[in-house]
Amino acid sequence: MATDSWAQAVDEQEAAAESISSLQINEKDDKPKVEANGAKTEGNGNKTEGNTNKTEGNTNKTEGNTNKTEGNANKTEEDDKDDKAAQSLLNKLIRSNLVNTTNQVEVLQRDPSSPLYSVKSFEELRLKPQLLQGVYAMGFNRPSKIQETALPMMLAEPPQNLIAQSQSGTGKTAAFVLAMLSHVDPENKWPQCLCVSPTYELALQTGKVIEQMGKFYPEVQLVYAIRGNKLERGTRLQEQIVIGTPGTVLDWCQKLKFIDPKKIKVFVLDEADVMIATQGHQDQSIRIQRMLPKSCQMLLFSATFEETVWNFAKRIVPDPNIIKLKREEETLDTIKQYYVICNSKEEKFQALCNIYGAITIAQAMIFCHTRKTAGWLAGELSREGHQVALLSGEMQVEQRAAVIERFRDGKEKVLVTTNVCARGIDVEQVSVVINFDLPVDKDGNPDNETYLHRIGRTGRFGKRGLAINMVDSRFSMNILNRIQEHFNKKIEKLDTDDLDEIEKIAN
Numbered sequence: 150m151a152t153d154s155w156a157q158a159v160d161e162q163e164a165a166a167e168s169i170s171s172l173q174i175n176e177k178d179d180k181p182k183v184e185a186n187g188a189k190t191e192g193n194g195n196k197t198e199g200n201t202n203k204t205e206g207n208t209n210k211t212e213g214n215t216n217k218t219e220g221n222a223n224k225t226e227e228d229d230k231d232d233k234a235a236q237s238l239l240n241k242l243i244r245s246n247l248v249n250t251t252n253q254v255e256v257l258q259r260d261p262s263s264p265l266y267s268v269k270s271f272e273e274l275r276l277k278p279q280l281l282q283g284v285y286a287m288g289f290n291r292p293s294k295i296q297e298t299a300l301p302m303m304l305a306e307p308p309q310n311l312i313a314q315s316q317s318g319t320g321k322t323a324a325f326v327l328a329m330l331s332h333v334d335p336e337n338k339w340p341q342c343l344c345v346s347p348t349y350e351l352a353l354q355t356g357k358v359i360e361q362m363g364k365f366y367p368e369v370q371l372v373y374a375i376r377g378n379k380l381e382r383g384t385r386l387q388e389q390i391v392i393g394t395p396g397t398v399l400d401w402c403q404k405l406k407f408i409d410p411k412k413i414k415v416f417v418l419d420e421a422d423v424m425i426a427t428q429g430h431q432d433q434s435i436r437i438q439r440m441l442p443k444s445c446q447m448l449l450f451s452a453t454f455e456e457t458v459w460n461f462a463k464r465i466v467p468d469p470n471i472i473k474l475k476r477e478e479e480t481l482d483t484i485k486q487y488y489v490i491c492n493s494k495e496e497k498f499q500a501l502c503n504i505y506g507a508i509t510i511a512q513a514m515i516f517c518h519t520r521k522t523a524g525w526l527a528g529e530l531s532r533e534g535h536q537v538a539l540l541s542g543e544m545q546v547e548q549r550a551a552v553i554e555r556f557r558d559g560k561e562k563v564l565v566t567t568n569v570c571a572r573g574i575d576v577e578q579v580s581v582v583i584n585f586d587l588p589v590d591k592d593g594n595p596d597n598e599t600y601l602h603r604i605g606r607t608g609r610f611g612k613r614g615l616a617i618n619m620v621d622s623r624f625s626m627n628i629l630n631r632i633q634e635h636f637n638k639k640i641e642k643l644d645t646d647d648l649d650e651i652e653k654i655a656n
């Protein structure tokens with residue numbers, strides 16, 4: 150058990166996570182998040198505000214799901230989906246800027262003979278002045294790479310269908326939000342745009358972007374179709390944009406008839422790669438799509454584009470234009486990789502202390518296999534006087550985002566985390582990565598992808614980096630050897646009892 154106050158706080162925090170989660174309903178009622186949602190609906194009077202508040206009852210459940218993501222080896226498909234949804238949400242919460250990329254977009258036009266427009270400014274899009282004002286108020290000066298091509302396609306007359314794939318942070322959400330806002334007729338008091346997201350939280354994030362971008366366009370209203378938002382039977386929605394999760398959207402269209410699907414002009418399916426992780430969501434999305442008129446514009450977005458996503462995308466979007474923006478490749482070329490042989494976690498910790506004693510480490514990320522080891526290590530490091538942040542899967546997703554944000558801002562110098570927790574999260578400036586435990590997949594094989602993502606850097610933004618792997622058994626030595634073979638890059642042995650040797654690695 151923890152002996153110092155900090156480690157004790159961590160223990161308590163982890164132990165309290167469940168009770169925090171069950172307190173959510175009451176707490177959330179006062180959260181600014183709710184007010185932010187309500188703000189957009191002001192013009193609509195109490196009705197929508199009531200709706201918005203009622204939806205909060207749902208929060209607990211979905212966040213409960215998110216918390217499950219911390220499972221290690223024995224992950225189920227459901228956990229996988231939660232994991233992806235949580236990653237996606239975390240990335241959204243911690244990102245404040247566009248992701249830079251040097252890659253060019255690949256475009257596959259439905260009609261290759263039609264000219265391909267791309268824009269370099271928002272003015273060229275002839276947006277409604279209220280929307281242009283909204284875009285500039287968000288601090289956007291010019292379209293992002295994917296927006297340059299996607300926006301003219303989405304705003305064209307007649308509307309064109311689009312499947313777009315690019316990594317998180319490249320401006321997809323902002324693009325389709327602008328398309329939805331451009332296509333609605335504010336005079337018509339019925340739903341015209343339908344957007345489905347995999348989880349309540351992701352829907353809420355998109356809703357916030359709609360609110361921000363539509364700030365100067367108050368005639369356009371938004372409503373959340375999510376479980377827990379119970380409307381009276383016979384209600385006919387007046388809001389022009391509906392954003393929600395597939396199950397509730399389907400119910401609202403089919404069973405409860407709050408929405409007339411025949412009047413929908415734009416259908417957006419966001420985060421398709423997260424969506425397909427749940428079989429039910431796929432089926433529901435397809436059933437929604439089938440209720441929409443042929444003339445409805447279908448748009449689908451995904452951060453990744455595996456075969457399964459592609460198969461699903463083709464069922465949702467007929468005759469699509471396709472835009473792809475490749476992720477910037479990660480490489481180990483600029484990284485110095487070492488391994489250290491130890492016999493126990495205590496020895497690993499000692500090795501770590503020796504490294505810290507010999508070289509100056511501005512910021513490091515340390516990965517452990519289990520939450521227990523991560524907690525223990527964070528406590529030990531803290532006792533040694535390090536400013537440590539611990540990322541634990543027990544935490545609410547917002548709490549995790551806050552921890553990463555503090556670390557990103559340099560408030561803490563060491564971030565200890567479990568494998569699952571930090572997967573897919575980018576903290577670019579970290580120059581030292583320590584694998585306290587090597588990454589393995591659920592079958593006990595080396596997880597090369599995770600290794601690369603943790604340690605690798607993209608070519609252009611790549612600063613030199615240092616990776617240190619702790620090896621404590623024949624099993625982990627075998628994993629290390631296989632990682633080395635896979636990347637065909639030598640991982641050098643480091644003797645952490647030899648201070649001179651450690652000093653050399655910093656040069």
Ligand SMILES: Nc1ncnc2c1ncn2[C@@H]1O[C@H](COP(=O)(O)OP(=O)(O)OP(=O)(O)O)[C@@H](O)[C@H]1O
Nearest residue numbers: 245246247289291292293317318319320321322323
């Ligand atoms: N044209 C732009 N100029 C400047 N910033 C932008 C622009 N478009 C989007 N952004 C900002 O960049 C960040 C990422 O954009 P956005 O959320 O739209 O990307 P995304 O591809 O949908 O990623 P995710 O799937 O993680 O949400 C956001 O903070 C957004 O406000």
